Amino acid sequence: MSPRKYGTDSWGTWERDETNLPFYELVPHRVPLGLPPLRHVLGTGRLSLLADHHGVMQCFTYEPGFACCFGVPGPGFCSGLYLRLAASGSDSAALFPVDACRAESALMRWGVGYVRYQDEIEPKPGWRVRVVLDVLAPVDETFFLVSLRLENRTAEKLELRLQLLADISPAPVAAMQQRRPVFLKEGLAVFGDLHPRIGDFFLAGDSAWKSGATSSTLSLTAELAVEPEKDCSASALMGFSPRCSVDWLRGKLGAHTPESVRAKWAELSGRRRVRTPELWMQEECLWDAGQTLAFRSVVRESLPAVVCPGGGAAFGLGMVPERQWPAPATRDILLLSLPFCGSAPDQALANLRAVSVCQSANGRVPEGVADSGKADVDAARDRSDLELWYLVAWAQYLQANPDPKVLDGMCPFANGPEAPLLEHVRLAYQWIRDEIRQGPHGLLRILAGDWNGYLSRVGAGGKGESVLNSVLACYATTTLIEVLRRRDHVRLAEEMTAWAQELRLAVGEAFDGKQFRRAYTDAGRPVGSLVEDRVFVDVQAWAVLAKCGTARQREMALNTVQETCGAGPAVTVMSRPYPAPPPDDVSDQVLPPGDGCNAGVSVPVAAWFVWALASEGRTEPALREWERLAVRRRAGESGELSAAVVAGLPFCASGFAGRRVGGWALDELRSGLWLPSAQAVAWQEFVLHRITA
Secondary structure (H helix, E strand, C coil): CCCCCEEEECCCCEECCCCEEEEEEEEEHHHCCCCCCCCCEEEECCCCCEEEECCCCEEEEEECCCCEECCCCCCCCCCEEEEEEEEEECCCEEEEECCCCCCCCCCCEECCCCEEEEECCCCCCCCCCEEEEEECCCCCCCCEEEEEEEEEECCCCEEEEEEEECCCCCCCCCCCCCCEEEEECCCEEEEEEECCCCCCCCCCCECCEEEEEECEEEEEEEEEHHHHHHHCEEEEEEEECCCHHHHHHHHHHHHHCCCCCCHHHHHHHHHCCCCCCCHHHHHHHHHHHHHHHHCEEECCCCCEECCCCCCHHHHHCCCCCCCEEEEHHHHHHHCCCCCHHCCCCCHHHHHHHHCCCCCCCCCCCEEEECCCCCCCCCCCCCCCCCHHHHHHHHHHHHHHCCHHHHCCCEEEEECEEEEEEEHHHHHHHHHHHCCCCCCCCEEEEEEEECCCCCCCCCCCCCCEEEEHHHHHHHHHHHHHHHHHHHHHHHHHHHHHHHHHHHHHHHHHCCCCCCCCCCCCCCCCEEEECCCCCCCEHHHHHHHHHCCCCCCCHHHHHHHHHHHHHCCCCCCCEEEECCCCCCCCCCCCCCCCCCCCEEECEHHHHHHHHHHHHHHHHCCCCCCCHHHCCCCCHHHHHHHHCCCCHHCCCCCEEHHHHHCCCCCCCHHHHHHHHCCCCCHHHHCCHHHHHHHHH
């Protein structure tokens, strides 16, 4: 047991490893049966892995331009990586970690940049072997490093046959080779030419291993003799490469050790250390930041890796295999750039450029990085916020990195030639002004929803308006106008200033007694008003950050959130939910009260509120709200949940959902499919820095 604050929860313990980075030690047998698999995400930036508490691992990559999973559950698939351990000459073998994870002694370590499974197994009655299996993510490589240690816990010499296996069973998607050529050599097993962008998939160790392959499995086999109370170790690589060769594989195997990979992750995390009032807060930030970086993936050829959202849609698991799984959403990529603008500006810029190359020459940003932008706006179908987040992300980047020369960088449009990034910004602004445009109250229209897709019917007729969209525009233009003036774009700066002033006046008119209204419906009915008795947190937070309204109005807005939105582990999306089904002019989505945007808890929204408190100098309440947002505290105080759950939930149920408070939304429990999201851990370090800076 760790003596540190919030050092334990119902299913595991927090500790530090040899690089002084925090890890979470999950005890799998404590996890109640029937729950969805709890998955730890590893990512090199080129290849990703989901490791669950049942011992199953699945690899995937976005390299082909879509999410390609190498391990599709089905006949013949056990795990993307596992061991088979047997007494020499025996036909009976134990599978690890799949067979071991329900044992009381089994442990699963959720480390920064690695996962560890360990347990004691019996390959033969009376033989006790402690197995420690580490899978590590070398930064910016296309493979994982597998590190294995076997410890003989008996008083006799053990003769063992060890197999390291990888079931890859790639999904049958376009251009994916199903009849795979096989290359075998001492220590090397390769499936050749899986896909033009992927190349070969391999399992590679030293020459002492004997290689093998079946139609969907690569294997390395070794005969071992382990003396009493002694141990033996081995390493291997698993991954893909378009330029795979024997020399290349041998060189990569020699260049990477568990120590070197962990040291690199410690270096990356060390750049993001935040001064904190308590030790556990620093550990929270280090682990959260490392976990967020594990979501890095290459989503466009020739561009650096971006921090992707994760979640079921992005990972593409559980979908029909014959379909190409969707690429990440631009909205999430833009949102996930914000926490990196100060601490890792290169990463923030990578996210911004990945969206810029998807932008159409008319300024429109598509929903997904693989989508093509449409020329027209359909109010009943299209959401209205993408170009706004593009401007907000650029504004945040330029606040943290004042050199405006970055906007001189050239970047192509999805359907046009290269242009300076400043032109991308200008066209996004122009699209918002002319195509999203203002409605009857002078506020930007909402269409089929803004950030909050639950508000899908508010403006489906084309007249509804979003106060949130308007305050986002005010936030972004404050910085962009300064940049334009410094670059002598006087006319554009004056034009943007006049437009922003109109929006600020309209937002001020939307203040209702003690809060900012959230929206107006097509018929002009206010949403999130005093009459409706409903407060939306997102608009209060961003109105404060954008300095909209008067100082007194901003103070009242923050106070109102604190007084009315406390039904969750952190502040809820709004003060009280709508019934299910909701009013016809609000939504066409039936979310149970207390789930998701229907008065559940959203980690980004709660973080924006903490940020807003800090921006007004309200340090003590901001720190209290940050603690409520922290993974360790929410898990430690729940009594029923684990960090293994909390760390993957961008939304969680609130007190309006009854006993599910703090846990999964109802639709996730029904489906049995749950995949972690970067939004769950991306914001904690960022907003704590805002409090302590």
